[in-house]
Amino acid sequence: MFFQQIINGLTLGSVYALIALGYTMVYGILELINFAHGEIYMLGAYLGIIILGFFTALGLTAYNMPIALVLTFILTVFFCASYGFTMEKLAYKPLRQAPKLSPLISAIGVSIFLQNYVMITQGATDKVFPSVAGNEGFTFADIHITYIQVAIITVSGLIMLLLHAFISRTRTGKAMRAVAQDKNMAALVGINTDNIISITFIIGSGLAAVAGMMVSVYYGLVNYSIGYSAGIKAFTAAVLGGIGNIPGAMFGGILLGLIESLGAAYISSEYKDAYAFVILILILLVKPTGLFGKESEEKI
């Protein structure tokens, strides 16, 4: 029972971690909580269904399921990254010089817009994700692990490793760190900060797309409001790890997933969704900088 919950928690936690990365990266660079980020995750889930449905109509899924899935994956990431890029250009970039509250309100507006846009075009009822691997898996000393769980944990792990290597080793990664530390100074050493901000939104949205698609395969159900609760939980994960801190978001996501599934198993599953908020309140009261966060330096 305990180890079963650990596996479930890890699955859920890696999804939270992927979404939390988008919050934390954008915050690191713009000091903006992008409240519309959960909606990108929701779009990823819908786009996964739509694109896979399209391939089914073409007969590709019947012909070769893995190829259809990989293509769906790539296209979903591409479209969500485009949404993220456009969102920044339209809703945040014009407000770059405005007081901090303005882009925050703009983010809430984008979130409401995207939810309603999906509700109107896709309907308000649940959509069913075509079953890919069902409940198949393997049982190991009482613990049942589905192939989908294995895939979610592996894919998230790989993506996080890649992201870490990207941020610490590439020149774009260095430029991102430079912009996060001191945007004006970064411009003075020749970095085009607008491009770095765009890249950040593209990567964050791509990660949310992966999360959205994996979750809809896992649960099999999608509706237009899933972005809200997933978003707020991933935001909690980012705050838990220290907002702006990338390894912190990964760790915070996984920790939150574990707390939720263990809490549901041993305390009460009725309160499953409340644990995240209890943690959010506790963290903000006790250690607002999060587990890995540094005391924020006042920027001059």
Added chain:
Amino acid sequence: MLLEVRAVSKHFGGIRALEEVTFSVKQGMILSIIGPNGAGKTTLFNCLTGFMKPTRGSIIFSGSNISRLPADRINRLGISRTFQNIRLFKSMSVLENVLVAQHARIRSGLLPIIAHMPSFLNEEASVRQTAYEYLAFIGLESFAEQGAGNLPYGAQRRLEIARALASEPQLILLDEPSAGMNPLETDEMMTTIRKMQELGKTIILIEHDMKFVMGISDRIVVLDHGVKIAEGPPHEVRNNPLVIEAYLGKETH
């Protein structure tokens, strides 16, 4: 002329930080900007690097008007700077501080950046080697892997210069390079600036240490309350009554 500053004014509301300042800088020269506190020296640097936009006037660098360009474009055209209050990327290593300035120079378009993303496993050896050369120039190569924030104060100042050089600028602006340094470090800084001049760099510096200024400058511009009150070679400026008055006040007898 490498740089021409033409009637540049910068106003903050009613405060005239710079008023119709005009001067020019020849390729390869060391020009010092001096003046009492609040004379507008750092504001001038901010306008030259695109950190602020001048209210009026134009700045011509290598024949093109840069007064309205964003900071990153100006840097890539060939101007870089250091700060009076050191602004390193403190949580990066010494080497990374230099690398980040080199990389920015190589490409900057959104599509090239995306196209370049997958190649993170083979960061060009040549780029790293050049970075080490800049660090060696400034005497910091043995600190390469340390965190920039952990360096002693004088070394942080020198790292700022290495980072400024890494953008391969024609013109380098140094804001109080000897501030807070002991006499030995100040001498080393003068040697470093001369070596930069020998490399063909043009240098503008802001400095309060008069011995330093008189010893190193080819030409001096004096600002007071945002207005240029004198310009010329060190021996001329030193004896200019207007300059003496700005620093010491008017004699009353």
